[in-house]
Amino acid sequence: MTYVKKVVTITFQNYLKEIFVTREQIYKEKKKIAIFSIIVNLTLSLIKIIGGKLSGSAALTADGIHSLSDLAASFSVLTGIVIANKKAKDFPMGLYKVENLVALISAFAIFFAGYEIAKDVFFGEPMKIHNLPIALIAIVLTVIITYFYSRWEKKKAIELNSPSLLADAEHVKSDFFTALVVLVGVIGQYMGYPIIEKIAVAIVVYFIFHSGWEILVDAIKVLLDASVDKDTLEEVRQILEKEDMIEKINDIKGRNAGSYKFIYLDIDVKTDSIKEAHAYVHKLEDKIKEAIPEVEKVITHYE
CATH class of the missing domain: 1.20.1510 (Alpha-lytic protease prodomain-like)
Known part of the structure; x- marks a missing residue:
């Protein structure tokens, strides 16, 4: 497999409730x-x-x-x-x-x-x-x-x-x-x-x-940019472990800022295509923010 490297910053968008439109x-x-x-x-x-x-x-x-x-x-x-x-x-x-x-x-x-x-x-x-x-x-x-x-x-x-x-x-x-x-x-x-x-x-x-x-x-x-709580990191890890497209989880980190969380991922994906990998990490973002809605950004490094 030929590995490609790219850093993708995924901006958090709130999941909207039916009673709130925007x-x-x-x-x-x-x-x-x-x-x-x-x-x-x-x-x-x-x-x-x-x-x-x-x-x-x-x-x-x-x-x-x-x-x-x-x-x-x-x-x-x-x-x-x-x-x-x-x-x-x-x-x-x-x-x-x-x-x-x-x-x-x-x-x-x-x-x-x-x-x-x-x-x-x-x-x-x-x-x-x-x-x-x-x-x-x-x-x-x-x-x-x-x-x-x-x-x-x-x-x-x-x-x-x-x-x-x-x-x-x-x-x-x-x-x-x-x-x-x-x-x-x-x-x-x-x-x-x-x-x-x-x-x-x-x-x-x-x-x-x-x-x-x-x-x-x-x-x-x-x-002082201390890590986010262990429960949040473990929740992210459980999401990643269920993904068939992820070959290896290299690292999961996070930090807090006000009421929000920033997550940093380093993963190996099972594809040679940059386009396919890019589309996949956007889908992965959806799963992470659905489970942890206070996440503001997910910064993913993938190979």
Whole structure:
């Protein structure tokens, strides 16, 4: 067999759902949901912080600061969605990493917020709950909003094949469980057991630092061009192994950029024809992006 060498760059095109006609409509729908998510997280933060201050609950106030980390994440999602839709001549591989840069800055803001909460609760003057009904109303509103909104956003994220919106839905869902911890702390404080609220605050602060750490690590990995997750690479490998036209898989690599993935393939194909090989890798692209819709480009080197 005579081998021919060629590098082909395959640009990702979104698989369109029946309810969305064009890529522009999908972009507008994602942007609308991201903006709505910002409004929801801002509302949750205000409800908790105001409720915490009026009721005297340190745990509720801390949870309000925790919601600000979700607000920062929602801003990051919106930034990524907007930038991913733009093209720049000087950036042929896209501006997707700006999303990760925003996330990196947000992580440090989250760490600072967690530090301030811990300092005030454990080393400042103890707070005493003087208005239990306000605290309970704030918590009940939080539970209702987070439960129903997270379910709705997850459904829309699946419809739109949006991993960033899916992650945002999970962030909102975490507020549901955190609110239950805060509820225990508030009741414990009101009944004269302040240590229970301190424990609740400690748990919330842990969630704050955990959220910040995850955002920080993910952002640094992407900015340093770390490989995509093993599950994605394995999924690509399974697709390739089922292809009769592929004689040998030499290498599979990938990197993240914002909400998108770039895949790099090195394969041997069973043909002497450049035209046939070129047509085949385009068909291969269809299979990869159908299985992994967040892939932006597949760069294939074949022999």
